[in-house]
Amino acid sequence: MVVGAGLSGLTAARELQDAGLEVLVLEARSRPGGRTQTAEIAGVTVDLGGEWIDAAHTEIRTLAADLDITLHPFERKKESARWYVQGKLHDEMPLSGRDAAIYQRMNETLVEIASGADLEAPWEDAPEDDLSIRDWLGREGMSEDGIHVVETLVSSCGSTVPLDRMSFYSYAVKVATRGGPGKGNEYRVEGGAGSIAAALAAGLGEIVRYSSPVTQVRQDGDGVEVCWVEERGPSSVRARRVIMAVPFTCYREIRFDPEPPAVFRRLAATATYGVVRKTFFIFEEPVDATTFAVTDTPLGYCAATQPVDGESWGIVSFSAGGPLLPELGRPTEERKRRAAAMLGEIYALPEPVEVVEKVWADEYWTRGSYMILSPDDMLAFGAAMGASFGNVHLAGAEGYAAAPSFMNSAVKSGLRAGRAVVEALKTVSVGRAQAPVG
Ligand SMILES: Cc1cc2nc3c(=O)[nH]c(=O)nc-3n(C[C@H](O)[C@H](O)[C@H](O)COP(=O)(O)OP(=O)(O)OC[C@H]3O[C@@H](n4cnc5c(N)ncnc54)[C@H](O)[C@@H]3O)c2cc1C
Incomplete structure (x- = not known):
């Protein structure tokens, strides 16, 4: 059983299925991909969530190659980045x-x-x-x-x-x-990062059940009973092992019996995920593909969107933290107008034909974006982040404590949990996966 059909859960499920095991994936949302989601806005492909892949991110690069998905070098020029800080434009880091x-x-x-x-x-x-x-x-x-x-x-x-x-x-x-200071974000996924989850889910077929949030995980001597809610009512299934691949913020609504270890309960209760907004500006004419700006405004940083036939038709802004938070108190349309006006101060651009935004703190099944590790958290929680208790294994991007909340970390911890279960089931013959009941 796998809970969560983000990149991590889907990778784990593929590993289990490839080993010949019977698998069921339960996903709360009505789509795969979790914090990755690709959309078309006015004919331009945009990544509303996870987007950039680092050259050092080997697990996701290997997975993309296995799925025949191409990664494109990201053509921004860091050295030509504009800096817009305290109301002034600079040609380099001020x-x-x-x-x-x-x-x-x-x-x-x-x-x-x-x-x-x-x-x-x-x-x-x-x-x-x-x-x-x-x-x-x-x-x-x-x-x-x-x-x-x-x-x-x-x-x-x-x-x-x-x-x-x-x-x-x-x-x-x-x-x-990420390969060291200044490194990272070297690639983008052709067709959007959402296409990786879509390809994984398509490969798994009917074993992925959507709109099925898990509410309870009960362990006994030889297996686990997992309960969830679907349109026709509550359901449950017994499995030999369960891989949990959901953000820690979502554990607060899942009841475990017996209770997980105290360190995991503290981790789930206190884990903090930051707030991110992505805003997309689509234009009638292509924009310079090397457009790249770092700002202390609610725009955060701006880059050209994915090239379509070699040309970029839009700009994506990724923003977080202090400058963004007060902005989120404004009505959406006002926020979008203000964002377009701020972009106009940095680049001489025509009016965008479309402005679309996505605020990830508003997503119930994510409640934030990236997990934050404060001083002492690594020592207190690092070992628990990708641990297992009984027949429950923790995956998810936050299962790789060295770099929580990257797409690569999701794949890496999904592979690790999947392999651990395959290994464990090779040696343990008690219990048997059963068909869903209820
Ligand atoms: C705006 C934004 C930009 C980002 N940019 C990048 C980037 O450029 N590069 C990068 O590497 N990473 C980026 N990330 C991070 C990256 O997208 C995530 O770390 C990664 O996709 C997480 O994968 P996951 O499978 O661990 O978790 P998720 O994608 O969160 O998947 C977990 C799944 O579990 C489901 N779920 C939750 N609770 C339950 C339940 N009770 N029952 C059943 N299902 C449940 C959720 O619906 C979800 O589908 C970004 C994230 C955001 C939000």
């Missing part, structure tokens, strides 16, 4: 003198810390994890304006969490999984 030297030292320190970490178990032999990124920058003497610039890059345009809540150690580990 840090100078001492602040620039501290920023460089920060990147060197991140590499140094990560070089000593075991990326598969970064909670083991970890150094002290008591500093946030802001603590570290403050200790080194960076000015408030400098910290604002780093906050803009790392938080408002990236991780979704204020610098004073983000662990310096966990950030170092995450950066290492």
Whole structure:
């Protein structure tokens, strides 16, 4: 049994099915893909959720190749990025003198810390994890304006969490999984990232059941009973093993019997996921494919959308954190108008023919975007994030503690949980998967 048909659950289910096991996937939404979702807006393919893939993200790149899905290099030019900070446009990152030297030292320190970490178990032999990124920058003497610039890059345009809540150690580990400071986001998926989940779900066929939120997981000696609700009422099924591939925010509504270990209960109760909005501006004429801006406005960062026949017809904005939150209190149409006006201040562009936005905190089955690791969280929760208890195995992007909340992490932890179950069922012969009842 697999709970959740995001990239992680679908990858796990494929692994189980390939091993000849009988599998059922239960998904709360009416579609596969979870935090990946591809749409067509005025003829342009856009990724409303997960979009960019890092060169260092080998598991998802291998999966895409297996599914015959092409990855395109992302043609932005980081070195030509525009910076729009405190109402002014800059041609490069607006840090100078001492602040620039501290920023460089920060990147060197991140590499140094990560070089000593075991990326598969970064909670083991970890150094002290008591500093946030802001603590570290403050200790080194960076000015408030400098910290604002780093906050803009790392938080408002990236991780979704204020610098004073983000662990310096966990950030170092995450950066290492992306190939180092300044690396990442090298590819996009042809046809949108949603096409990976769509291909996986199509390969699995009828065993994926949608609109079926799981409500209870009961374990006994030789298996697990999983209960869910579907249109015709409550249902349940017995399975030998269950892979849970849902965000931690969603565990709060699933009852476990017996209760999971205390560390997992604390993790599920306290896990915080950041708020992200993506906004798409579609134009009548193609835009420059190298368009790339980092801003401290509610636009976050902006890049050209996927090229269609070599040309980009739109701009995508990814925004998070401090500048976005007050904006979300405004009515949607006003937000969209304001976003288009802000974009016009950065680039001389005509009026967009269409503006579409998606706010992920509004999605009931996600309730946020990326999981945040604050100081001490890695040591407290890292080992529990991809653990198993009894016949229940945890997967999901957050199952890979070194880099929670990437598409690659979802695939990686799905593969790991799927393989662990196949291995366990090779050696344990008690219990038998049964047909759904009820
Ligand atoms: C706006 C945005 C942009 C992003 N950009 C990138 C990016 O560029 N690159 C990148 O690598 N990553 C990105 N990510 C992150 C990435 O999309 C996710 O980390 C990854 O897709 C998560 O996959 P998952 O399978 O672990 O979880 P999910 O995709 O969240 O799937 C979990 C599934 O479980 C289902 N579920 C929840 N509760 C229940 C229940 N009780 N019963 C049954 N089903 C349930 C949900 O409906 C969902 O379908 C982005 C995310 C967002 C939101």
